[in-house]
Amino acid sequence: MSTTETPQAVALPEGPAFSARRAWAAVGIILVGEVMDLLDSLVTTIAGPTITRDMGGSQEFIQWLAAGYTIAMAAGLLVGGRLGDKYGRKNLFLTGLAGFTVTSLVSALATNPETLITARILQGLLGALMVPQALGIIRSLFPPDKVGMAFGVTGPVMALSGVAGPIMAGWLVDADYFGWSWRMIFAVNLPVGVLALVAGFVLLPRSQRQRDLEIDMVGALIAAAGMAAVIFPLVQGRELGWPWWVFVLLAAGIGTLAGFVRHQYHRADKGLSTLVLPALFGKKAFVSGLFIGILFFSVMMGGALLFGLFFQLGLGMSPLKAGLATIAQAAGMLLGFGLSQALGMARRTMFIGFAATAVGLLAALGTIAVQDDPVNAWWLSPALAVIGVGSGLAIAPFFDIVLSGVDEGETGSASGTLTSAQQVGNALGASVLGTVFFSVLNGRRGEGASAFTAATSAALLVALTLVAGAALCTRWLPERAVRPVEG
Template identity: 85%
Template sequence: MSTTETPQSVALPESPGVSARRAWAAVGVILIGEIMDLLDSLVTTIAGPTITRDMGGSQEFIQWLAAGYTIAMAAGLLIGGRLGDKYGRKNLFLVGLAGFTATSLVSALATNPETLITARILQGLLGALMVPQALGIIRSVFPPDKVAVAFGVTGPAMALSGVAGPIVAGWLVDADYFGWGWRMIFAVNVPIGGLALLAGFAVLPRSTRQKDLRIDVVGALIAAAGMAAVIFSLVQGRELGWPWWVFVLLAAGVGALAGFVRYQIQRAAKGLSTLITPSLFGKKAFVSGLSVGILFFSVMMGGALLFSLFFQLGLGMSPLKSGLATIAQAAGMLLGFGFSQALGMARRTMFLGFAAVAAGLLAALGTIAVQDDPVNAWWLSPALAVVGIGSGLAIAPFFDIVLSGVDEEETGSAAGTLSSAQQVGNALGASVLGTVFFSVLDGERGHGASAFTTAASTGLLVAVAFVAGAALCTLWLPERAVRHVEV
């Protein structure tokens, strides 16, 4: 479809009981909800320093703004899709959208770090109720041969939203509309979410409910507790001075995640419902794909936070200038997606992407090292463009390749688990790279701008190590994605 065509201009056979116009209206509502979720996962990487200065929170507060949201999203995604099957996708989407909008208002009105972090966690959980319903709703309003057309519209829209997120956040903070400053990044969700909610009641189709479906709530709680314990240990350990019990808690979190896998296998053996198809854990390619996703998305989110901290705290840039300084990376990512089509959806494309990301990160480190203080952030644009191109090359084939290594009946569970792993990676990146940055900064106190340069450089080295780990895990993925074409 060309960029000048509107969704209504596509020749579209109607699904039973759903007109083409209503189907595209439903897609519009879904897009609004998903874009709100995507933007709120990104905005605090730009607005975090300003929020902290205003509220007086600790350095860890910045990390929790991102990690709290994404870890709640990761835990909720394990159960969100199942709840939609049981209680109806439309119902869960609207509940999630309403709750997400309400917690956005609470975030905008928060007067202390504790309230804001709590609201962010609730946002993540409610987003996890909303987002998994999208696939089922789109499939229910479009005939099978036109579902791909709908996803052809939603994919680019989400990609452009990811590119625009940091810039929009910086603009809203700097513009200081109504004197609200950073609060506008959350307040803007309220009218948009309210209108989407009203439209959703009118255009989203009702879905059948599997009332007898049993949901593994205990498994979801085990997984959530494990993830929370790991992230809490990594974020708060430095502020607490790394007492012995933090390491015990970290080990307990890892143990809980391993216990979650064992628990799923045991439930399956008894014929009970599971959150993840246990047979996936026996597939080397899928386990490798999970590892790749966690490590690489750690670099994506952690790197965004790292550069934002360096630009704003170290170089004194405004939130808007900080967002604009990374536009080369965003543009590079779009180019990378395009290049991946020419190179092919193959493992070698991912390798090339990882190599480019590592090269770009090392180039950024070198650029920082050779400049005199203060560093000119705009000189980092070429390196960030290479990082973006590599990210696009690596991400484009990722889901197809990993999912091609699972059986058809495992695809739904595998896709949901990969999405959850992506959120785990986001939380892990914000916690690990943020902790490295602030730990080095604490050790360099009194050295002025050079302290921030050292902290950023150390964080970049850790990010390169994560990329190398992701590339190593890619060795166990299939050589090429196998596309299943419906006949």
């Protein structure tokens, strides 16, 4: 029994209490929570340099702003869905939303790097309580023949939010409302969160609770410890001078994650609930999907951080201009999503997406190489657009293709684990590409703009390698999706 599966929702009775208007209002509340989570995972890629200058943090501080949030969410997602099953999806959604709003305020008021990083980690954990409840709540709001329409709205909203996130962050930082500068990217969550909380308390439906449901919290702690032990050396190792114990900790983290898999098998053998169905680890499609999720989303988050650093620290752009410079990639991603519908939910579509992303990365490398320092950021727009198109083509069929390689009864466990793998990839991207960037940059101190060009080029080469690895993993995926996966 997997702790990431969601039981079939019970249809709500028709009538004034659950009218179509109320159902769509509830969907709006769910989307507010999901958009808040998405934006907070993106805003620090643009605001990071300003935050660091204001607080006096280290280069690693910039990486932790992104990695701390996403690794906490990755660990929390393993149990977030099942906690909703046990205590009620509405209760968990509102608890996560309330906590997320409070930690946003703490982030806005933070006066030192340690407080802000701690708040970001708590934000990630609370987001992991909130986000997994969305699917079950939306399913309970509509009859089966209408639920597809609701899910059809969520995709474009989230995609547009991804476009708006970096721009909004840059605008809020540059506008410096009330003299709060970067603090406004967190403070803006306060009124939005409070309004959504009140509306959610009134409008969201209650779900059945499974009070006797057993949740493998020990397994969750093992997984969290393993993830942390991998991420910490990758972020802090450079600042510490790569002492021997950093490599021991990294190896121990990988071993702990292997121990998590063994723990899942052990519980299954005893007939106990698991966080991940052990049978999934024997399926090539699922294991390949895990690697693809980790590798490719490393490039997505790491690339966002990389270009944010290059545009601001290397080229001296303001946060708003840096955010605007990413529009080409965001627009390309929307185009890629559309093209994926024409090409079909097939393995070939994913491979084409990875190939296009690689071409875009090579184009970015070439653009940087042929221009005199300092590079004109706007000349990178075509390369960023191609990266965006490739990303959209690769991401759109990802879940459908991977989940087509597992049994029907395993999709709940598999989808939850794949979502967690995405967040692990986000954390690794901020850690690995950020470390490569700063390592090369610090090794070429005093060289001015050329040092930033070299650092960005080195990180892009690593990103290219990660994309190649993701493309290689597609050979073990099903040829095409055989059943649609909602949400």
